[in-house]
Amino acid sequence: MTAPVYDVAILGGGIVGCAIARELTRYRLRLVLLEKECEVGFGTSKSNSGIIHAGHHSGPDTLKGPLEWAGNRKWDVLHEELDFGFERIGELMVAWDAEQVEILEKYKKRGEDRGVPGLEIWDRDRVRREEPSLSRDIIAALHAPTAGVVNPYEVCFSLIDSARHNGLEIRVETTVTGVAAVEGGLRVDTDRGAVAARYVVNAAGLFADRIAAAAGAGDFRIRPRKGEEYLLDKRLRGLVRRIIFPCPTATSKGVLVIPTFDGTIMVGPTANPIDDKGDLSTSSEGSDEVFDQVRRTVPGISPRDCIAEFAGLRAVADGEDFIIGPSAVKGFINVAGIQSPGLTAAPAIADMVRDILADEGLALSANDDFVPEVPKRVIVSHLDTAAQVALAARDSRYGHICCRCELVTEGEVVDAIHAGAGTLDGIKFRTRAGMGRCQGGFCTWRCMELLSREMGIPIEQVTKRGGGSWLVCRREDLEEGSAA
Numbered sequence: 109m110t111a112p113v114y115d116v117a118i119l120g121g122g123i124v125g126c127a128i129a130r131e132l133t134r135y136r137l138r139l140v141l142l143e144k145e146c147e148v149g150f151g152t153s154k155s156n157s158g159i160i161h162a163g164h165h166s167g168p169d170t171l172k173g174p175l176e177w178a179g180n181r182k183w184d185v186l187h188e189e190l191d192f193g194f195e196r197i198g199e200l201m202v203a204w205d206a207e208q209v210e211i212l213e214k215y216k217k218r219g220e221d222r223g224v225p226g227l228e229i230w231d232r233d234r235v236r237r238e239e240p241s242l243s244r245d246i247i248a249a250l251h252a253p254t255a256g257v258v259n260p261y262e263v264c265f266s267l268i269d270s271a272r273h274n275g276l277e278i279r280v281e282t283t284v285t286g287v288a289a290v291e292g293g294l295r296v297d298t299d300r301g302a303v304a305a306r307y308v309v310n311a312a313g314l315f316a317d318r319i320a321a322a323a324g325a326g327d328f329r330i331r332p333r334k335g336e337e338y339l340l341d342k343r344l345r346g347l348v349r350r351i352i353f354p355c356p357t358a359t360s361k362g363v364l365v366i367p368t369f370d371g372t373i374m375v376g377p378t379a380n381p382i383d384d385k386g387d388l389s390t391s392s393e394g395s396d397e398v399f400d401q402v403r404r405t406v407p408g409i410s411p412r413d414c415i416a417e418f419a420g421l422r423a424v425a426d427g428e429d430f431i432i433g434p435s436a437v438k439g440f441i442n443v444a445g446i447q448s449p450g451l452t453a454a455p456a457i458a459d460m461v462r463d464i465l466a467d468e469g470l471a472l473s474a475n476d477d478f479v480p481e482v483p484k485r486v487i488v489s490h491l492d493t494a495a496q497v498a499l500a501a502r503d504s505r506y507g508h509i510c511c512r513c514e515l516v517t518e519g520e521v522v523d524a525i526h527a528g529a530g531t532l533d534g535i536k537f538r539t540r541a542g543m544g545r546c547q548g549g550f551c552t553w554r555c556m557e558l559l560s561r562e563m564g565i566p567i568e569q570v571t572k573r574g575g576g577s578w579l580v581c582r583r584e585d586l587e588e589g590s591a592a
């Protein structure tokens with residue numbers, strides 16, 4: 109190999125890889141991010157509860173603990189600079205008996221020792237006043253005002269837009285197949301050729317163990333732990349104002365009630381170990397488990413209110429903690445086992461990885477051209493009526509409704525396509541078109557036509573999420589196929 113081309117190659121474009129990539133663009137470095145899916149954030153980072161944890165959930169003797177709180181504190185600045193939905197709505201951890209109140213006290217002390225402000229135990233009356241829909245059997249709750257909710261996929265898109273603008277090169281639909289030490293650095297093999305880099309950051313989520321093993325850079329195992337989540341109709345908006353946690357057990361945070369940033373209520377997740385890293389199915393057992401548990405907390409919730417369901421897979425490493433650090437292979441850094449609270453911690457993980465790279469010899473000189481802000485998207489449903497009318501008068505595309513449930517216009521879908529959405533899911537996660545009550549019954553065809561028009565491709569080449577996930581085919585192809 110001749111001189112390495114990239115200073116750092118980041119493997120995996122989940123929230124962790126995107127946060128690391130954006131942090132490194134603050135320095136004069138040649139950077140590349142390799143992602144196997146057609147867009148960033150399409151792994152576990154889009155299939156989670158979207159909670160920025162308050163700072164007191166993970167234990168003091170773990171790497172997760174301090175990173176949860178360090179990460180939590182970075183979200184306000186990120187929110188100012190980038191373009192994603194985020195609000196600190198606070199959380200309540202609720203107790204049904206005296207033994208559980210003792211557990212709340214333990215969590216309060218843990219948070220206070222770490223410096224988490226505002227933690228307060230509320231008595232039964234206060235809980236009832238603040239959250240009247242909660243069960244009357246709840247006797248106390250720990251309030252944590254630092255907890256928030258975020259649209260996690262929007263964060264990935266915005267981090268990567270910022271990083272790309274500041275010099276990152278990104279290659280999607282590129283699967284890393286191996287990493288080998290070569291003279292002067294590392295060679296990253298992919299299904300689209302090799303990439304040379306001085307340093308490699310392995311942020312490949314569920315598959316970080318396979319990549320580390322192939323490189324001889326770690327013998328840990330990642331096991332998936334499935335979490336099923338259920339989204340409820342928007343008519344339940346306001347049922348609870350804060351994220352509601354049951355009192356946790358030694359192994360689980362339990363099933364939560366989450367008012368999402370966009371105004372739906374989400375309930376879940378389950379936590380079941382599985383073997384298959386590709387199994388994203390939901391199940392009637394999962395649904396029963398979730399609804400049985402949340403109805404104990406909020407009796408007014410019913411499975412009949414469910415409009416959509418999905419599953420995400422936590423990347424659980426041996427020992428249950430994050431694995432972040434250099435490996436036996438010079439220049440190869442593992443960022444693995446990033447289960448919950450990985451979303452919360454991601455900005456702090458990015459800082460930690462930057463420091464590890466510097467300790468390993470990467471020279472960090474400031475990129476004076478770094479621009480932290482990205483332009484904010486137009487979100488028509490967030491404007492008042494006068495502003496909506498004025499906008500539609502300037503550009504009629506912002507007056508054509510594309511998704512009726514979520515009030516998304518043609519203008520916003522076109523903006524999303526020009527910002528990089530090349531699939532139906534890309535549009536959905538950038539604009540919410542297809543996320544409402546009819547789940548795309550009305551807008552799917554409109555979005556497909558816009559993708560075809562704006563990208564200049566025939567409609568049969570439009571996909572749901574890249575690869576072979578086409579949605580329609582020509583009748584002739586079907587007839588030819590069945591004749592063959």
Ligand SMILES: Cc1cc2nc3c(=O)[nH]c(=O)nc-3n(C[C@H](O)[C@H](O)[C@H](O)COP(=O)(O)OP(=O)(O)OC[C@H]3O[C@@H](n4cnc5c(N)ncnc54)[C@H](O)[C@@H]3O)c2cc1C
Nearest residue numbers: 120122124144151153156157159284313335420450451452
């Ligand atoms: C149900 C559920 C709920 C959760 N709720 C929360 C929460 O509320 N708050 C919180 O803080 N955390 C939460 N988490 C945890 C959080 O979602 C994860 O910690 C976080 O998303 C991990 O990000 P990541 O970038 O490490 O992984 P990923 O998002 O999985 O990213 C890894 C990327 O690597 C890519 N990749 C894999 N193999 C290869 C390869 N060979 N070549 C190229 N690319 C590759 C993948 O396609 C993927 O995009 C939850 C997790 C689950 C499952």
